Amino acid sequence: MNNKLNKTTSAIIIIGNEILSGRTQDVNLSHLSIWLNKLGVRVEEVRIIPDIENKIIDCVNEVRKKFNYVFTTGGIGPTHDDITAKSISKAFNLNYEMHKEAFNILEKYYKPGKFNEGRQRMAMMPSKANLIYNPTSGAPGFSVENVFCLPGVPSILQSMLSGINDKISGGKKLLTKTINLRTVESEIAKPLKEVQENNGEVEIGSYPFFRAGTVGVSIVLRSEEESKINICNKQILKFVNFKKIELITQD
């Protein structure tokens, strides 16, 4: 199931010392991943790297060849540590230059006299970059070929995604079904393995949880075909019944 043809894949590169140091908790990955799955694109790898130019260049140049799409987050603001645009320019051997449309957008966004040097820097991009419009705070993101560069602030990033829906051409959406059981993983490991062996095209994940005093396991079924998920689901409920395990919820 993992080498399906025609699957549309992506990688996310999170650029930021603040994430690596543990100071800031990333929340963009889950938002991007759920959005991409709706468009039929799977996130197959994530890398979190520091604000260091050659690390960004090497990482982008490696992953953009391996995946259909690459999304970067972070490093496109006005300060000295915002080096994504310059790094992407170097990765693609493009000039790092003032983007006229971005400059015009930012000039209109700020009050007269307030469009200072730091703000003007946000219009510096790889030549021929396509803009990703920002309805929240003016400063656009950009894309070059299959690499889309987004900001790190979650609310701003989220507001920009609808503007690039039509630039992403995905395959089939991955469908998911979750079965929550009151049990422990080792009680179901053997029959669950058999179900996986009989259903190679369904990806079956098993995740223990501990919440509100309940110990349980979430079984997550993923496939492009609803009918295949349903067959798998039936086989799981059969052994769940047989073993008299409590079914908490399914969705």
Add this chain to the structure above:
Amino acid sequence: MNNKLNKTTSAIIIIGNEILSGRTQDVNLSHLSIWLNKLGVRVEEVRIIPDIENKIIDCVNEVRKKFNYVFTTGGIGPTHDDITAKSISKAFNLNYEMHKEAFNILEKYYKPGKFNEGRQRMAMMPSKANLIYNPTSGAPGFSVENVFCLPGVPSILQSMLSGINDKISGGKKLLTKTINLRTVESEIAKPLKEVQENNGEVEIGSYPFFRAGTVGVSIVLRSEEESKINICNKQILKFVNFKKIELITQD
């Protein structure tokens, strides 16, 4: 500052489709990173990869040569999708076999008759693996050379770290100072850049925040030398005063 000699570095590999799909929010990275920094080890890269054997093998073999330490999270439970131990065995060309001490620990942990096949599978490890004891739920993690394999469940992972403190030999701790200002990044970008240029051995990060109706910027100073942070701090407070920017807090 980014190529300092004698720096002790690490990478974290988060193994799990549930993180990549956006279903589960990772929280282990920040916990591990803060713990490692206390031991004088920097997290310089994180990779999040799927539960696919050859991806785990390739990733581990790439990063274990680049960094002093590698930590993996996830995939060491009893179910079919827990393939970390087998993958690590293959990465190091070691046999994947029953670890006697782990088997004994698990046999004692479970009630008589309850040490079933799924549970016994958790004693399967690379030959000669060193155990990482688990005070929470019995099943140990393990290490091979510089690669430490931990579970994905945050509470269990956290309970296991104190047991390997003495196996991690770090360098100097990275010290941090944070200055929170009521301003926007573009107002301070220019003088902050000058401070960075004058203080090459201090890493200066600038992070906008929006909370409880306040728009602000956190400036984070990182260095091994407190005196260098203090010099930087003074230079920043000088321009903050000059520009009449409100200092919210510093710590």
